[in-house]
Amino acid sequence: MSEKTKLTIFIFITTILSIVFGQRIYWKCTFENDDCSFQSNVPDQFQVYKFERGNLKTPERAENCMYARKTNSHLEEAYLFSSKLNIPRNIGKLCFKFNILMSNGQDELFVFFLKDYQIVKQRAFSMKYSHEIFKWIEKTDYLSQSVDEIMIKSSRKNSATSIIAIDNMEFNDCYADSSSTPPSSTNIDSILQCNFDSSTTCQYELLRSSQNRIDNYAWTVSNPQHSFYGLPEQDVSKNGYYLHSGPFVCWEGDRVYLKSSSIIVTNPRCKLSFYYHMSGENVGTLTVYTNNKENLQQVLVEKRGPQGESWLTEDISLPIGEYELIFEGKCTILSLSHIAVDEITTHNCQSPSLSTPRPTPNRNSPTLLECRFEQDFCNYYQSTQTHQWVIGRETPSSNTGPQVPYSGNFVYFEATTATRGYFSLLESPVVYFDKETCLSFMYNMHGSHIGRFLVSLITLDQNENRIIGNETILNEIGNKGTDWIRFSHTINDYPQIRPRKLNFYAFYGRGYKGDVSFDEVTISYGSCPGSARSTRETSSVTVRPGPSPKLLECQFEQDFCNYYQNSTNYQWLIGRETPSRDTGPQAPYSGNFVYFEATTATRGYFSLLESPIVYFDKETCLSFMYNMYGSHTGRFLVSLITFDQTDSRIIRNETILNEIGNKGMEWIRFSYTIRNSPQIAHIKLNFMGLYGRGYRGDISFDGIQINDGSCLV
Known part of the structure; x- marks a missing residue:
């Protein structure tokens, strides 16, 4: 019997059952006989951390499922991508039911629901606050619209027993599903x-x-x-x-x-x-x-x-x-x-009385949407598990993000720390528009790896509990240049005044040059200028002179940030401790640090870590911590390399730190003021560790910081 015939029989049987029992099943997968057309993010022949079909033989069941198990691979995430799902597009209510099993309280499972290649909802699950470790648990999630794809991601932590599994997935119409019934109010x-x-x-x-x-x-x-x-x-x-x-x-x-x-x-x-x-x-x-x-x-x-x-x-x-x-x-x-x-x-946490009319819209004015993001997110809140919006005056990566701020701080999606499937969501409080109103804000999408920037107006029912409308007012993809762009949209709900909220989404594209930014959300009464309901207007700005010194900052928790190794005979390492006794830091300064491991080195060996070239246009304080503990310690040398204005020729090599021998067990703070000059200084930073005379010669550094102004004495 062909797979197509099996699928036809299954759909026929589930349709008959839905008529008899009252619940309609649109799609179901048990992984018992096949993988339900799911695809992994890595080929089957690769022995890495990934999803695979098999039987975990747990006490509750002995059936096949899809699971990701801890391996020696460096990969920390595994993905499953469904094929197109045959679910009717005009559904207003949909339930996703499934079973999950997790063996570690720190691991996480993410489920992304997509429609027309856009993520419409995302859920994250963990056992952080549960005692149901290594037990199958049934979950049901409620959706207010149809979907046509799902993506599943497992995120493991450092555990030798990490298993994340999913099974018995099903989309149904929520009929007679007690888990979709909202619970009663609580004091x-x-x-x-x-x-x-x-x-x-x-x-x-x-x-x-x-x-x-x-x-x-x-x-x-x-x-x-x-x-x-x-x-x-x-x-x-x-x-x-x-x-x-x-x-x-x-x-x-x-x-x-x-x-x-x-x-x-x-x-x-x-x-x-x-x-x-x-x-x-x-x-x-x-x-x-x-x-x-x-x-x-x-x-x-x-x-x-x-x-x-x-x-x-x-x-x-x-x-x-x-x-x-x-x-x-x-x-x-x-x-x-x-x-x-x-x-x-x-x-004001008691439920509004159902016997009295709702308060007038003046209680939640549209002016609550206004924000310049100078100190915080005002009345907005983050609503995603995968990635967070960030506030700052610039983004840390070169060749992406605003070249100058529009007006002080702005909000941005930092693509460097994101990966496929990541997105950020900033939600507003619920407000009421009782007159014609112009909503406007500035946005910037500069970079060759830009994903998507999406802004939507959500309409809720009169109890503010259920979404009844989702209007996309801005949907931009790809690089839009270095300029800030003003977007304006006219909202006219009168006389039907409805609860509304504003959502700002940013989706990861295909690399670190994908920073998406926005700023200065404003509200004014009356229609927006121009005849169209929504308008865009480019605001030209002066280009920032090159990569920011902030690129030099690094805590070395996961990697070397923007630094790179440049030594043929020896490498810097990252860790919380060095393996040899009587040398290296006796305690980390703050998490992981960088170190030169002397045990495996020999005479003439050295490690060199180089920064990218950055541009200093003002007086700046560079600081970091270092440790040179051990009776065989060699030399730790830090230099500032200055280039010409084309970045092609070295015009100065200044040694700012040159230490030799044992300096004790304590971490030492080093600070250096980079002075202002008539021309913008093009500078890179080099850290060199040189072998001394034995295995007790570990050299470490950590916590590189950049601050405006001269260093404090």
């Missing part, structure tokens, strides 16, 4: 509010990462009598308790969680407020985010590093939906510093 105030003064965490649950290296690192409730090591001397009320991370030292990467039970937010005015205290040089990171039933997280606020010696307050708009709220404390370096939280309160 948000009683769940989220807590002042810790009863010496408890109220209704929050305390959790810690299973990967923590310090066993007793956890959230702890204390009062002033228990204060130590830089903790606040008193709580916010000055006579009660507060929550803090501790109680003692933590290790880099250790995490603790304060997790609420599930809440359902239906009021768009719902806000969360809390106080936080973060003092000390190595205090770490505080992140507040939501986690929904599919384990898709949305970051609401993140605070990194020291924030001063006093209590500070933060107000957050809670997004509509069902989820848990999580306060995460993360240790960034071996530290005695602590994060403290107090007085968690909520405002």
